[in-house]
Amino acid sequence: MTMTLQEDIQKRLEKKKILLMTHLVLGYPSLEVNRQVIAQMAENGVDCIELQIPFSEPMADGPVILKANQDALAGGIRVADCLAFAREMIAAHPGVHFLFMTYYNIVFRYSTSAFLEEAADMGIRGCIIPDLPPEEGGEYLEGCREHGLAPIMFFTPTSTDDRMREVAARGEGFIYCVARRGVTGAHTEMDAGLVRYLERCRAATDLPLAVGFGIGRREDVAMLEGRADMAVIGTATIRLVDEKGPAAVGPFIRDLLG
Template identity: 70%
Template sequence: MDLAIELKNRLHTKPILLMTHLVLGYPSLRINREVIAQMAANGVDCIELQIPFSEPIADGPVILKANQQSLKNGISVEDCFRFGQEMATAFPTVRFLFMTYYNIVFKYGEEAFLRRTKEIGFCGTIIPDLPPEEGASSLAVSEALGLAPIQFFTPTSTNERMREVAGLARGFIYCVARRGVTGEQTTLDDSLTAYLARCRQATDLPLAVGFGISRREDVAMLRGKADMAVIGTATIQLVDSQGADAVGPFIAGLLD
């Protein structure tokens, strides 16, 4: 089923959806497996699995450290594909996407990377350093394969730019909640509300909001303004401080 249609169908029974983020291989694939199981059991709709890269320019210090440690541990792109296939098979109610940077895709071979992503049961890709103007071939291959190449809105996007990007997007739009990198707390105020209203006017695709979303109060504030809340850094910090077993109650508490 088309990802956008599936997400809209889920919204018939949920006030807002959840997408979570993990860096593959950090702290280990074994821990990743435990965390994903808890996320799936507590109703997470989408999970973006990050293939580590040495210079993750959109990510803050927590995710940067996770990328570097995973690479130091020896994680490979092939490891990520094999693990991703295992997860997609084990948790069919979750929609999985790969998040990574274009250097990884380019080195693997763009068409080969996207075909493999589709073959293992993933529904899309998130490549934050590939603007649509430079991604025509990736967009074309994704369209042919039925993969969703997730595109971004930012607070500095003009209304015209949003409409242009939306015309190339599939699945959902990732609305960056603020300027900067991941991990810093986002202030959920009237300016964010106005920005999300502009996002809504630009597309009928579901809106996912990320960057600094970490608490139940954040998710509650997004209800009625967006369709999916993205939780990234907060989960990694939780696993670091309290272990994988803390993830299930944390996720469940976001929607209380």
């Protein structure tokens, strides 16, 4: 029987101090560049990759990822293109867990049941949908359970302890811990406040903790070791590819992992 996403994450942690999840926007700057970047990530130790299906109003994303979404849409990327590309990448890189990240309008317009069925069929392990409150996601959560997909839930610094426990009870795979208020992109200070927040996160759930928003340096990842289970790198990689090209991604990933 195939291990669940949570079980595999925990197994990988037996050999690593911390895991790494990366993020890219499909179609930005092109699917061919995406293909090269994913190969660099997979070959250099990334455990999970978020494949973001572009949306016109990505409310949780900062200016770099917002622009990537807009440019990908302007370039003509469509949901069907993203699904076909994801299927190709999953087949090419069996050692990586791929997850879809998008906004609920995309899933709803496609048909929630059809989207989740197709995602599961191609081997996607879970979905990250930041604008869908769990109270309003009954059809989505039921569909994830039916198809063996992990619905990834979020903790934020403003979440109460009770809210964290309530949200975690509806999730699977891991919890995405938003490191600070606001949107993606700006650097997060690795300070005592973040440490206390992660302690609250840990107390609220037995699921692994993935920490994202503003993580982009080796020092950030090192600070999370022992406090979280997975570091999430998003904006930093997109900026790197913009400035230096796909070949720079491999050395960057190796440096992050020490």
